[in-house]
Amino acid sequence: MTKRYPPEVREKAVRLVLERLDEFESAYAAARATEDPPSSQPPTVINVTTHNS
Incomplete structure (x- = not known):
């Protein structure tokens, strides 16, 4: 389950x-660099930024 x-959270992250x-x-x-807190997983926001730009 994802x-x-x-x-609004996604928009702020992007x-x-x-x-x-x-x-x-x-x-x-x-x-x-924007992650808070930093994690060992690839950032979810990268998927959003690359698909919405």
């Missing part, structure tokens, strides 16, 4: 990653 996040995109070499790195 976790579903409310749209916005935070896109705001930091110019600081990193990839969307993946920006997503990892």
Whole structure:
């Protein structure tokens, strides 16, 4: 079963990653830097940013 996040949470996560995109070499790195708390799993937000850009 996958976790579903409310749209406002997803939008905030995407916005935070896109705001930091110019600081990193990839969307993946920006997503990892934006995670709170950092996890060992690939960031979920990367899927959203790459499919919505």
